[in-house]
Amino acid sequence: MSLHETRKIKIHQPENFQFNSIPDSHAWADLHDHPTVEPIGPDMIPVIDLNDPKLIEKIGKACEEWGVFLIRNHGIEPKLLNQFSSQMDRLFALPAEVKLKVAKADALDAGYGGDPISRFFPKYTWSEAFTILDSPLEHAKKLWPDDYSSFCEVMEEYKKAMNPLGRRLMHVMLLSLGVSEEEINNTPMGDFSKIKTVLSLNSYPACHDADRVLGLPPHSDNGFITFVYDNGVSGLQILRRKDDNGPKRWVTVPVVPDTFVVNVGDLMQVLTNGRFHNMVHRATIGKTYHRMSSAYFFASELDVKVSPLSKLTDPGVGPLYKTVTWPELLQMKNSLSYDQALEAIKIDSN
Ligand SMILES: O=C(O)CCC(=O)C(=O)O
Numbered sequence: 418m419s420l421h422e423t424r425k426i427k428i429h430q431p432e433n434f435q436f437n438s439i440p441d442s443h444a445w446a447d448l449h450d451h452p453t454v455e456p457i458g459p460d461m462i463p464v465i466d467l468n469d470p471k472l473i474e475k476i477g478k479a480c481e482e483w484g485v486f487l488i489r490n491h492g493i494e495p496k497l498l499n500q501f502s503s504q505m506d507r508l509f510a511l512p513a514e515v516k517l518k519v520a521k522a523d524a525l526d527a528g529y530g531g532d533p534i535s536r537f538f539p540k541y542t543w544s545e546a547f548t549i550l551d552s553p554l555e556h557a558k559k560l561w562p563d564d565y566s567s568f569c570e571v572m573e574e575y576k577k578a579m580n581p582l583g584r585r586l587m588h589v590m591l592l593s594l595g596v597s598e599e600e601i602n603n604t605p606m607g608d609f610s611k612i613k614t615v616l617s618l619n620s621y622p623a624c625h626d627a628d629r630v631l632g633l634p635p636h637s638d639n640g641f642i643t644f645v646y647d648n649g650v651s652g653l654q655i656l657r658r659k660d661d662n663g664p665k666r667w668v669t670v671p672v673v674p675d676t677f678v679v680n681v682g683d684l685m686q687v688l689t690n691g692r693f694h695n696m697v698h699r700a701t702i703g704k705t706y707h708r709m710s711s712a713y714f715f716a717s718e719l720d721v722k723v724s725p726l727s728k729l730t731d732p733g734v735g736p737l738y739k740t741v742t743w744p745e746l747l748q749m750k751n752s753l754s755y756d757q758a759l760e761a762i763k764i765d766s767n
């Protein structure tokens with residue numbers, strides 16, 4: 418298969434979820450590349466209460482050691498989250514031909530289709546996604562000509578509620594590294610007009626042969642941080658680096674009611690000069706339950722340059738990464754390989 422072919426967006430036609438046996442195009446060979454472990458003992462992903470008096474310290478430790486954590490007492494109203502989940506159900510329950518009216522032409526567009534990561538892989542994922550860049554209004558009108566406003570209102574309310582939370586967490590992350598308020602004000606975190614958000618809704622239907630299909634291939638998110646909220650069905654796994662507790666392994670993210678999963682993305686790795694590391698994760702498929710999730714990405718506005726904070730660079734060594742904009746990073750992921758972009762902007766200190 419040529420490079421061009423593998424990088425075209427692949428829309429998994431929803432009727433494909435009815436396969437009696439999994440065709441080669443959807444069967445992933447290397448799902449057991451690393452052992453899968455449950456989130457217990459040393460593999461228990463931190464759950465952090467946002468009212469914890471030691472919040473700053475705990476978030477810093479979780480970012481340094483894990484690149485992922487769960488948050489509780491986040492202040493987002495359960496009523497809003499219920500409405501948000503209902504709108505996701507409503508969207509993905511639409512007939513295939515209706516959803517395809519708003520199909521993406523390109524992987525990074527808004528609209529319905531495959532997730533942007535799958536284009537780097539030769540196989541189809543067992544998933545559908547709907548991406549919201551600014552307002553979903555135009556698409557919602559095509560999906561529900563007579564009743565499009567409730568979807569738009571709930572999506573807008575969700576973003577409005579999540580934005581201060583995202584800002585707060587990014588702020589706390591930098592404080593944990595000893596970055597001063599003044600220095601934070603000079604980063605995109607100090608000025609929300611410099612932050613670009615993307616909301617992605619994902620649907621992973623159950624599959625009788627779940628061990629051979631994959632919802633989302635291994636990847637790191639490319640922004641600063643991402644909030645994942647799901648419908649209580651497990652499926653997200655994170656890749657834990659080799660350590661004293663075992664080899665490289667997939668840890669299943671636990672389903673904890675009333676929490677969000679927060680993960681560290683590529684731009685945060687650049688900004689913190691590698692003190693916080695992006696986190697590789699994937700979405701697996703269940704045999705019985707249909708999983709739905711949303712990923713709310715916080716990245717930088719298209720023209721904002723992100724570079725390592727001077728406070729976090731070693732004066733003798735200098736920054737470990739070159740300055741980069743979010744579109745440049747995406748472009749590198751596109752033209753190199755999805756997992757080599759950060760290597761490409763690494764500054765060789767020798
Ligand atoms: O579905 C999930 O749990 C994760 C989604 C995700 O990783 C993404 O959209 O980038």
Ligand SMILES: [Fe+2]
Pocket residue numbers: 636637638698712
């Ligand atoms: Fe992701």
